[in-house]
Structures are given as structure tokens and as C-alpha cells.
Amino acid sequence: MRYLITGGNGTIGFALAKALAISVPTENVMITYLSRKPPQNIVEAKELDIRDRDATIALIKSFKPDVVMHSAAITNVDLCETDHAPADAVNVQGTANVLEGCKSVGCKIVYISTVAVFDGAKSVYAEEDTPNPINYNGFTKFKSEELCRAYARHLIVRTDQPYGLVEQWHKKNTVLRVVEKVRAGESVREPTDWYNMPTYIPDLVNAIAKLLEGNATGTYHVVGPDFLNRYEWALRVARAFALDETKIVPITSEEFKLPAKRQRVRLSIDKITKLGIKMRGVEDGAREMKKLLES
Numbered sequence: 001m002r003y004l005i006t007g008g009n010g011t012i013g014f015a016l017a018k019a020l021a022i023s024v025p026t027e028n029v030m031i032t033y034l035s036r037k038p039p040q041n042i043v044e045a046k047e048l049d050i051r052d053r054d055a056t057i058a059l060i061k062s063f064k065p066d067v068v069m070h071s072a073a074i075t076n077v078d079l080c081e082t083d084h085a086p087a088d089a090v091n092v093q094g095t096a097n098v099l100e101g102c103k104s105v106g107c108k109i110v111y112i113s114t115v116a117v118f119d120g121a122k123s124v125y126a127e128e129d130t131p132n133p134i135n136y137n138g139f140t141k142f143k144s145e146e147l148c149r150a151y152a153r154h155l156i157v158r159t160d161q162p163y164g165l166v167e168q169w170h171k172k173n174t175v176l177r178v179v180e181k182v183r184a185g186e187s188v189r190e191p192t193d194w195y196n197m198p199t200y201i202p203d204l205v206n207a208i209a210k211l212l213e214g215n216a217t218g219t220y221h222v223v224g225p226d227f228l229n230r231y232e233w234a235l236r237v238a239r240a241f242a243l244d245e246t247k248i249v250p251i252t253s254e255e256f257k258l259p260a261k262r263q264r265v266r267l268s269i270d271k272i273t274k275l276g277i278k279m280r281g282v283e284d285g286a287r288e289m290k291k292l293l294e295s
């Protein structure tokens with residue numbers, strides 16, 4: 001099997017690439033990046049702007065993947081909110097271009113989507129519930145999901161707050177930020193009104209691999225089992241890392257004055273659980289990270 005990963009230098013894309021690089025011959029994996037070529041040559045990396053339709057289709061046609069893992073996107077939700085045009089061009093039109101490439105070689109697309117396609121009005125969402133995004137990033141992801149669903153060979157994976165050990169060029173996730181700050185003796189201010197289902201990246205990678213192994217198509221929720229606010233999450237991280245919990249200070253997100261609304265969405269993971277896919281809770285994930293950092 002041959003795999004092409006768009007946004008392959010990004011947090012999720014690079015984790016997918018690292019896992020594939022040890023499970024399939026490296027010549028069968030290619031990653032693409034826009035602006036930052038990864039310093040580690042784990043597999044071949046090609047520069048690609050998915051806004052460039054012809055270049056996107058040409059690359060897919062020349063590499064001839066069996067699977068395209070499409071993780072390239074503008075992920076900054078506040079940027080998407082204040083400037084719709086780049087979000088439309090990359091997240092929606094870019095996905096349309098990637099899909100056109102997939103159709104030209106008949107390969108499968110794995111689309112990395114988000115909880116933000118839902119508004120949070122329901123207490124828990126199953127995969128087939130109707131999306132209703134409340135911010136523009138969520139809207140672009142929903143539009144892209146619809147494009148993918150119109151192509152039979154799609155696998156849509158909705159996730160939330162991916163965390164784990166990341167590369168030095170990646171943005172620090174909540175766990176790494178809390179640990180770094182508290183270890184430096186600083187306080188961490190975390191909102192009590194932002195709720196998430198934090199997802200340990202190695203579990204996300206493993207779930208995608210299992211879904212592909214089982215030839216799954218359609219939409220799947222792949223998030224950690226805990227639904228909690230950022231303050232509670234930070235406390236649990238501090239506990240797992242044996243850090244001073246008094247350094248975690250509860251605030252409300254009012255303070256941030258951010259343009260994009262945040263949804264409070266709980267996803268059901270029954271569908272992947274029935275397939276035997278296991279996802280770690282936040283304390284187990286943080287403990288695993290501590291162990292890896294100390295090894």
C-alpha cells in the first residue's frame with residue numbers, strides 16, 4: 001500500500017508519517033508540506049500548496065497512492081473567523097483539489113475533521129447526527145466533509161484537541177504547555193468554560209491504522225473518552241506529572257476576547273469501541289508522556 005499525507009509536517013500528519021515509516025517500506029510513503037520542510041527525513045517530503053489544483057492533482061497522479069491522508073488545513077480557528085477567504089481557499093477548495101486527485105487515481109481519502117462541525121446543543125453526538133457549526137473553521141470542515149462524502153472511497157475521522165509529544169517545530173499542546181510552565185514555577189490560567197475530549201495522538205494514529213486495516217469507510221469519531229474543561233484537564237495533567245496543582249488557576253474564556261466561538265461538544269465513541277479500538281483518558285495519556293520523557 002502507498003500513502004500520501006498532505007500537511008505531513010503538521011502535528012497529526014507527521015505522527016501519521018512516523019508510524020507508517022516503521023510499518024511500510026519508506027518509499028511507499030510521501031508527505032507534503034507548505035512552508036516548513038521537516039528537518040527529519042523519515043520519508044520523502046514534497047512542497048505542495050493544496051490551493052494549486054493542477055499541482056495537487058499532478059502530485060497524486062505521479063505518486064499513485066492507495067490512500068491519501070488529508071490533514072492539511074488552516075487550523076487557527078480565530079484566523080478562520082476573521083478572514084474567511086484563506087479558510088475557504090485551503091480548507092474547502094484545497095480539499096476539493098485533493099479529492100479530484102484521489103478520484104483521478106481511484107484511491108481512498110482519509111479526511112481529518114473535527115468536533116467543531118457540531119454546535120453542542122445535544123448532550124452527545126453520534127456520527128450520523130446533523131452538523132451545525134458555530135464558527136467558521138467548523139463550517140469549512142463541514143463543507144469539506146460533504147465533499148468527501150460525495151466520493152465513495154472516503155474515511156472521515158472527527159477528532160478533538162490532539163496532544164502528545166510533538167516535534168520541536170509544532171505548536172505546544174495543553175499538556176506540554178502546562179508541564180513546561182508549572183515546572184518553570186509559573187501559573188497556568190485555564191478556562192473552566194471550554195470543554196473538550198482530548199485525544200492522545202498515538203491513539204488517534206492507531207485508530208486510523210485499524211480503520212484502514214478493516215477497510216472502513218464513512219464517518220468515525222476518534223477522540224479520548226474524557227469530556228472535561230481545560231481547567232480540569234490541566235489539573236489532571238499536573239497530578240499525572242506530580243506537579244504543584246495550586247499553579248493551575250481557573251478563569252473563564254471571557255478574558256481572551258477571541259473572535260471565534262468555541263463549541264462544547266461531546267462525541268459518542270461507541271462506533272470505534274465496538275470495533276475494539278481503545279482510546280486513553282487524559283491521565284493515562286499524560287502518564288505515558290511522562291514515562292516517554294523520562295526514558
Ligand SMILES: NC(=O)c1ccc[n+]([C@@H]2O[C@H](COP(=O)([O-])OP(=O)(O)OC[C@H]3O[C@@H](n4cnc5c(N)ncnc54)[C@H](OP(=O)(O)O)[C@@H]3O)[C@@H](O)[C@H]2O)c1
Pocket residue numbers: 006007008009010011012013032033034035036037048049050051070071072073074075090094112113114115141159160161162170
Ligand atoms: N489541532 C486541532 O486541535 C485539531 C482538532 C480537530 C481536527 N484537526 C484537523 O486535523 C488536521 C491536522 O491538524 P494539525 O493539528 O496537525 O494542524 P497543524 O499542525 O497546524 O498542520 C496543518 C498542516 O497544514 C499545512 N497547510 C496549511 N495550509 C496549506 C496549504 N495551503 N497547502 C498545503 N498544506 C497546507 C501546514 O503546512 P506548513 O506547516 O508547512 O505551513 C501543516 O502541515 C487538520 O485538518 C485539522 O483541521 C485539528
